[in-house]
Amino acid sequence: MSSVILRNVNKSYGNLPIVKNLNLEVKDGEFVVLVGPSGCGKSTTLRMVAGLEDITQGDIQIGQRAINDLPPHKRNIAMVFQNYALYPHMSVRENIVFGLKKSGADAETIKQKLADVSEMLKLDDYLDRKPADLSGGQRQRVAMGRALARDADVYLFDEPLSNLDAKLRHHMRSEIARIQHQYNMTAIYVTHDQIEAMTLGDRVVVMRDGIVEQVGTPMDIYLQPTNTFVATFIGSPAMNLFEATIDGDDLVFDQYRIPASKIANVDLHDLGSHDTVLVGIRPDFFEDSALSSPSDNLFEFNDIQVDLVENLGFDKEIMFKLGGEDAKARLDLRSHVKRQEHISLSVDLNRVLLFDTSPQGMLINAGEV
Amino acid sequence: MSSILVKNEARLGLKLVAPAVGIIGLLVIYPILFNVYLSFFDVQLNGSKTFVGLDNYTDLLGNPRYYHSIGVSVIYLIGTVVGTTVLGLAASILMNQEFRFRNLARGLILLPYFAPVISVVFGWQFIFDPVNGIYNHVVVDVLHLTDTRENLIGNPDSALFVVILFDIWKHFPIAYLLFLAKLQSVPKDLYEAAAIDGQNAWGRFWHVTLPELRFVIATVVLLRIIWNLNRFEDVYLLAPNVETLPIFTYYQAFAGIVDQGGAAAISVIQLLVLVGLIWLYVRKVLKW
Missing domain, CATH: 2.40.50.140 (Nucleic acid-binding proteins)
Structure with a gap:
């Protein structure tokens, strides 16, 4: 695990600024939630940490490493995508261990991790299935498993629950909270759902129009919103x-x-x-x-x-x-x-x-x- | 109620496909059957036939020219199928990148496919002309790679490779078109997930692009095999001295000592081989 530091980070497409001068330090083992309405720059911020978007200006650091110029495959991060992005031609088992294998883990570790993850996410019965044969909730769990199996410095979540029905969303929310505490993961989680933000985050970052409106614990933000936008x-x-x-x-x-x-x-x-x-x-x-x-x-x-x-x-x-x-x-x-x-x-x-x-x-x- | 509906629908379906079945029967099934029939006869040009049993087949299997043409066909098939697939794949990946004038480039690539065979064949013959062709000019006069001007199309051995090159150039756009269509539908987040999972550009190609394209590649290969095993006009027009199976059959049937019964025997064997190949391919590779 590692801390993540964003220093004066800016992102613009042409002349259109998306993220404006963002400063944030995610501590080692901390769960930080970025929340805000659509188009507020929260996903873009996450994708800059992942390396899927380049940084127009500013620095991002994971642990002691400056990662601005590192491509995603060298950043040692794990990510859960909104649409899961499971490899359709691979079985659940292959999906889960894919990144782990690439990172050079030995066969024993891979076996152990697979067993841990599939038990934790109740995927034991589906390991040989292809993603196309799974329900939305099961796919979501596989996507989680693929990220959790990795021994990454930081775990990124891009609205991972937004495609689930209400009941399943509630269940997975608790699961994510439990797993994050159990593994003491450094996690950045993007959502537009303020309940997810409140319940999951050690700290919540409220964003609007590319600007951080407030950073604080969920209760800080609930009881002392800095302005009417955050308050409402x-x-x-x-x-x-x-x-x-x-x-x-x-x-x-x-x-x-x-x-x-x-x-x-x-x-x-x-x-x-x-x-x-x-x-x-x-x-x-x-x-x-x-x-x-x-x-x-x-x-x-x-x-x-x-x-x-x-x-x-x-x-x-x-x-x-x-x-x-x-x-x-x-x-x-x-x-x-x-x-x-x-x-x-x-x-x-x-x-x-x-x-x-x-x-x-x-x-x-x-x-x- | 519902079973009546189902029955009526089935009856309507039969009526709708009947004309197509009739036309296919007339234009495809009947000639095939007649061809099989002919292959057991010695056929004269005036139409008189003498039953010869399996003589046509035994003559054929004892004819070294037949085996030579099989060899030429195999080289032609492998060269053209591999060539068009690889070149089509490379072009489609290139054209799937963002760059200026991409749409123009995407369209231009299709030109060889649209051009009429007869006109581009003359162009290619001119390129390789031993006296005036640009190929010999560049190789001999400009680059000084060799002293002698070669007649690449005149020599059947080198002509085979010119014919293969020509086919690749003429037909890779169809492979390119099918690959590009599929590439555009590959979800972007699969590449992102693979990058996050530690895969560099090559790994992403290997683990995302190729598996996604798998069935399209298999289909392209299948189509190319079917088309090129029977390809006649490109080869005959460009270099009639390259004896692939269809060309050999043509010479048997219509040139020199006309032997239509023998030609029929060749196509029967070819049909059986093709059907067998396609059956295997569809079961094992496409897994339909």
Whole structure:
């Protein structure tokens, strides 16, 4: 295993920049997830580490080796492709040991690795089959096996679960997490699925338009997103944002006055330089006031009219209007709110985030972690 | 209900293929059967026939010219099949790379295949003309590789290689076309996976390109064998002194001492060999 360091990495096609000045250090044994919407440059970044795209500017280092000018077959990396890219004329067994053989492993090691990998991924029964005779989930496991069998410095995953159905995706997600911990792999994982990012990553890199918006642990990113893009991209349903005017120490929207002093880590002097701010409240942090225990720091939005209730089993998502915007809250099964009812929702002010109204929408308060 | 549908459909299918079966029967099966029939007779030009049993076959098998033409045909087949396949493969891989004017180059490569045989044959004969040809001019006068001007087409031994070269040049575009079509459908990520698995360009060719092309290569080889075992016009027009099997058969049937029964015997043997070869090939190589 090795660390991976990207230093001032740029990639452009002609005049079109794809990745802009990216800096990232993946530590030895760390699982880093690159996440962002399509076209944000996450896959391109991964492919530059793999050597499948050349680097327009900057350096990439694996361990102590500068690899900018090394072709992929000399980088000692393993990769799982989105479409699996299994060799169609080879059996599952041959697919798995193909890279291992090339790396010059002896017959005993190859046999041992094959046995390990096929047991771990439950491929024992399929070793003699060709990829064409496998289901999507089985192919995905073979692609994983082919990468895991290698003794690579770093393992790269390019949206490996995006072609699986929901149930299988969930299962393989847990498998990947388990295997990565077991082998202490250095891994870079690209996905557009924020649940995969949150559940798999030791650290998550949120990207947009070729720029890294935030790097942090999943909980950092969930609780302290640096700007409104990260705040709304990570978390489902997305964070609610309401524009509020500042009136003395209060943030005002609709008929509500939120005392700014009770929001975590807010510097009132700093706030004084803004006329308006964006108030960010995650749907998960709303509670049905009828059920919440009274607390000093609770703010109550009363007279909320419920437009829609979506029952998800344990959770229910309700939609309503707040500050002139469509808003969502996630309540648990104890709440019995109905459509068209008028209810009160409470929120712990320690969980409320404030963003400025600049185009970037930067976080103002630090938030409670 | 469904079985009635199936029956009706089968009946319709029979009706639809009937005309084709009729035409094939008339134009292919009947001549083959008649040919087998003829091979047991001594056939005169006026049409009178005398039954001679297996005499045509025993005469043939005792004729050294027959064995010579088999040898020439084998060399011709191996040379042309290997040559067109290798050259077609090389051209298709080259034309699958990105470069300027690629589309133009892709089209130009097909020209030999489109050109009428008779006109390019004259061109080739002129190239190798012992007095005025560019070949002798370059080899003797420019490069001084040898002092004597050779009549490469006039000498049957060297003419065989000119004929092989001509066939490769004329027919590699069809191999190229089939290979290129397949190459374009090979998923790019297979090459990427192979690169990640430690394979350099040669390894990627060996482990990705060749296996992907396998069936197309096998098909091209099969087609080339069938075509070239029966190839007549290219060889006869360019160098009638190169006696491949079809040329030998032609001389037997229509030139000098006309022996149509003997010629029929040759083609019967050739047909059996070809059918046997193709059967083996389809079972073992194409695995249909």
